Amino acid sequence: MDLHDRARQRCQWLPELPASASPLYKALVERLASDIASGTLKPGDRLPPQRLLADALQVTVGTVTRAYREAERRGLVEARVGSGTRVKGGQEQTPHFHHLSRAGQDSIDLSLSVLIPNPLREQQLAATLEQLSRMPDAIQTVMNYQPEQGCPQQRAQLSDWLARQALEIGADEMIITEGGQHADFLALQALIKPGEAVASAALTYPGMIAAARQLGLKHLAVPSDAEGIRPDALERLCQQQRIRLLYVMPEYSNPGGEQMTQQRREAIVEIARRHDMLLLEDGVQFVPKELRGTPLFEMAPERALYIFSVSKLLAGGLRFGALRAPANLMPQLRAALRAQCWAPPGLMGAVACRWLASGEADAILNWQWQGLQERQTLLHDILAGYTVQSHPCGFHAWLTLPEPWRAADFVRHAETRGIILIASDPFCVGSQPAPQAVRICLTPPADTDRLREGLLRLREMLDEAPPMLAPLI
Ligand SMILES: Cc1ncc(COP(=O)(O)O)c(C=O)c1O
Structure with missing residues (x-):
């Protein structure tokens, strides 16, 4: 029995790679991902040592090393000194934050x-649904597929409401999404390629961390102070590597609670322009206009995207939000949304927009x-x-x-x-x-x-x- 046969016998995981696979390391990562997805490899399973797998597959050790490194970057496996490379545990794959209450009755x-519980919301939703049920045109509209960007009438209603809140976003500048998290994911998926780098404050909204990880993006941390992300640290990071997008919450950060001063906003915008970086401004934690500063999308309309959602105003379960984006990015965003779900659901938007337009919201x-x-x-x-x-x-x-x-x-x-x-x-x-x-x-x-x-x-x-x-x- 030669070295190759012995290695094949000793490998606890032995993927077959298509003869035409190129590059080989990528084919190996894809095989690993599909074996994890199908359950052939389970959380905690140990992958063969790199040399052994290289001998078994008759490829170079460098190919296996590169594949393991890529798999680690994609969050599929983790390498620990002394215990080799293992498939990431189910525990670590699921984010340890929640959007459903874990509290028992007494806790x-x-x-x-x-949202602060209020029975008035339920009454208002019931009234809105009742009004809609008596509007045959509206019912007919929501029964049809919507354009990818969302129903034009709903976008116009949302745009009017936002203008009353001192946020000037034209109906054509926005794409309707299924809430803030979807807007976040959509922006990253449409505009950033796997392996490219995005940055945010070192402490940030866990949904952003989950989205970046899910999409295989490199997520870099920028230190903050009481005014938010520190420009000097951001500048240093930008000089070291290309950052495609910076995620920010200028009004009120989750979790730190800081608000960016005007000077800080200007410094961030200036760096973004100089390094040609997109800005993803998350406004989901919506605060009154009197307490808001200038939104980044007003300061840098050519590169700033803005996320809005009704989750912190009307109801999280409505799953209705919007992503404001510069016109040149709209085709990519529309294409990504189409690939995800054709179009946002019309009914949720009809409910939310009627509620916003009536003044009850x-x-x-x-x-x-x-x-x-x-x-x-x-x-x-x-x-x-x-x-x-x-x-x-x-x-x-x-x-x-x-x-x-x-x-x-x-x-x-x-x-x-x-x-x-x-x-x-x-x-x-x-x-x-x-x-x-x-x-x-x-x-x-x-x-x-x-x-x-x-x-x-x-x-x-x-x-x-x-x-x-x-x-x-
Ligand atoms: C900062 C931030 N962005 C986005 C979201 C997600 O919003 P949605 O519930 O509309 O998906 C949240 C939810 O808490 C949030 O705090």
Whole structure:
């Protein structure tokens, strides 16, 4: 038996590669991806050592090394010194953040950035549906396929409403999406190629991290300060490598709660122009116009995309949003949307736009902003003396834990006291260190008494020393 046969016998995974495959390393990665997808390879399975697989497949070790490296970059496998390369565990593949409540009946959920519960919303939705049901033309329109960019009438209604909110986005400048996350994914998928680099603050919205990872993009982290992304750090990164797009939340960042000053916005735009970088401005955490600065898409309309969604105004379940983009990028975005789903669903847009156009949405939005302000005041009163950063109309706050608390212990301990929180890990880009901090969401409790109770329990925990952990030897 020669070396090749012996190697074939010892390989626990032995893919057949088509004789015509070129380049070979890519074919190997594709085979690996399809074996993981089909379940032939399971999370935790160890891949053959590189030399062994190279001998078994009669390719160079360099080919296998390159394939393993590419598979690692795509998040399919992980390499650990001493234990070889393994298929990534199911646990690590699923993001450890949630959009559904994990709280039991007795616990207080402070982990989700959701709307403040209000029965008025349900009543308004019911009324809107009833009105629509009596509009045969509208019903007929939504029964048909829509253009990729979304129904023109809905875009016009949304554009009018946004103008009243001091956001000038023409009906032709936007593409309707199924919410903010879809807009984020669509922009990345349409405009950035796998392997190209995008950047964001080192702590950012986990949906962006998930989208970039899913699309095989290189996601770089830029350090921030109290005003958001630091221009000096961004400039340095741009000099080191080509960054195609920068994801930003200038008004109110999730999770850090910072807002960019005008000077900071100008510095970011200037760098983006000089390095020919797109800007993806996420406005989903929607705040009143009086508290907003100049949107980046107004400052750099030729390169800035803007994400809007009704999830933080009307209902997350409506899955209705929009992506504003420069005209020259529209064909690529339309093509990507067509490939995904032909067109956005007309009915959701009809409901959301009627609701926005009737003025009822504004009433509930104003009620919510007032509620958010009250909840933020309550939080700052109860946690006075601790380091808390948030926006006056924000859904959440970012609490930096005092020494010697560690974020994971704080979250676990809070759970034993009936409070559900999330620590900093899900917000960290790549392997960036996770600060000892937690995000506190103020909106899931239906009333402020319940929120107060939750915050008081957290205050008690902060005032006490963390429980002693049994030392490890
Ligand atoms: C910053 C940010 N962007 C996007 C989204 C996703 O929005 P949607 O629920 O409309 O998909 C969220 C949701 O919380 C968010 O916080």
